[in-house]
Amino acid sequence: MEALLKEKIRKVIREASSIAIAGHVRPDGDCVGSCLALYNYLTAAGREEDLRTVDLYLEDIPEDFRFLMGSDQILHQPKDVRYDLFIALDCGSADRLGAFLPVMRNTKSTLCIDHHVSNTHFTAVSLIDPGASSTCEILFEIMDYDRIDQKTAECLYLGIAHDTGVFKHSCTTRRTMEIAGALIEKGVPFSRIIDETFYQKTYLQNQIMGRCLLESIMVLNGKVIVSSISRKTQEFYGACPADLDGVVDQLRVTRGVEAAILIREEETQTYKVSMRSNGIVNVSRIAVYFGGGGHVQAAGCTMEGSLYDVINNLLLHIESQLKAAEQV
Ligand code: AMP
Numbered sequence: 286m287e288a289l290l291k292e293k294i295r296k297v298i299r300e301a302s303s304i305a306i307a308g309h310v311r312p313d314g315d316c317v318g319s320c321l322a323l324y325n326y327l328t329a330a331g332r333e334e335d336l337r338t339v340d341l342y343l344e345d346i347p348e349d350f351r352f353l354m355g356s357d358q359i360l361h362q363p364k365d366v367r368y369d370l371f372i373a374l375d376c377g378s379a380d381r382l383g384a385f386l387p388v389m390r391n392t393k394s395t396l397c398i399d400h401h402v403s404n405t406h407f408t409a410v411s412l413i414d415p416g417a418s419s420t421c422e423i424l425f426e427i428m429d430y431d432r433i434d435q436k437t438a439e440c441l442y443l444g445i446a447h448d449t450g451v452f453k454h455s456c457t458t459r460r461t462m463e464i465a466g467a468l469i470e471k472g473v474p475f476s477r478i479i480d481e482t483f484y485q486k487t488y489l490q491n492q493i494m495g496r497c498l499l500e501s502i503m504v505l506n507g508k509v510i511v512s513s514i515s516r517k518t519q520e521f522y523g524a525c526p527a528d529l530d531g532v533v534d535q536l537r538v539t540r541g542v543e544a545a546i547l548i549r550e551e552e553t554q555t556y557k558v559s560m561r562s563n564g565i566v567n568v569s570r571i572a573v574y575f576g577g578g579g580h581v582q583a584a585g586c587t588m589e590g591s592l593y594d595v596i597n598n599l600l601l602h603i604e605s606q607l608k609a610a611e612q613v
Pocket residue numbers: 309377381558559560576577578579580583584585586587
């Protein structure tokens with residue numbers, strides 16, 4: 286990472302008299318991990334001399350993440366406060382801040398730390414590193430290692446583990462592993478974090494996963510796998526969006542597949558699309574085309590119309606990318 290920019294970011298954070306931190310809507314492991322890591326880092330015990338306000342804004346976080354320190358301090362409603370500095374973490378565009386966008390609009394200076402290739406540079410200062418596995422990895426590079434306590438390390442480790450699919454996605458680098466190692470040295474209970482927040486599923490989540498796999502279809506000569514879940518089915522299981530985490534990743538590891546799509550009906554004629562690729566297809570490009578964003582191999586967007594149209598439109602883009610790569 287560019288040393289100058291890193292120093293500039295540290296200075297911006299150091300000199301702010303009050304700070305608001307926020308992440309993206311429907312926060313995932315890296316979002317929750319990075320927000321809580323920075324919050325804990327800036328408010329840790331022994332820093333009582335630091336009397337400035339630091340507030341953290343996030344939507345409701347998944348149950349599994351609530352053991353992380355600081356999660357009981359999260360604010361869900363914007364306060365009517367004009368902060369000195371707003372820090373957006375793991376957030377690729379302003380609209381992804383959801384209800385917390387007005388907090389940013391009302392803040393003097395703005396900073397974004399993120400790794401989405403689709404990041405729109407919506408803040409005055411931004412540190413975007415699409416080569417980083419996760420926002421937590423970038424944060425580690427900014428933080429002073431000696432000032433990272435065990436609780437902050439847990440947050441960073443969780444975020445890195447989640448965004449790398451437990452250190453297996455192509456975004457995992459030697460540096461990622463070195464950072465994870467440095468965090469383990471802080472006493473992070475890594476086996477427990479990985480099992481309990483990543484692999485462990487509730488009975489209901491397993492049932493939904495099974496249902497989505499059962500109803501999936503293979504198209505484009507077996508290069509693409511598609512599954513969808515209706516609102517009625519979600520209601521039947523009493524499932525929330527987070528209960529579908531991991532489903533599209535399981536679809537992706539179907540042998541022979543280049544891309545996987547999971548389509549979740551949000552409202553009538555409104556669908557949340559999650560895409561994963563095994564390398565040839567750039568799903569971020571497709572997601573951005575339809576108003577969303579993400580990474581080259583993991584991206585998402587929201588689409589309107591009939592389910593048939595949504596699938597058709599997505600497949601047209603995937604097919605043309607596969608054709609260009611002479612895969613179909
Ligand atoms: P998901 O499929 O929801 O797990 O998201 C995969 C990746 O794409 C994550 O990094 C998300 O932050 C990003 N992403 C998902 N949906 C959107 C969206 N509507 N707009 C921008 N980025 C998104």
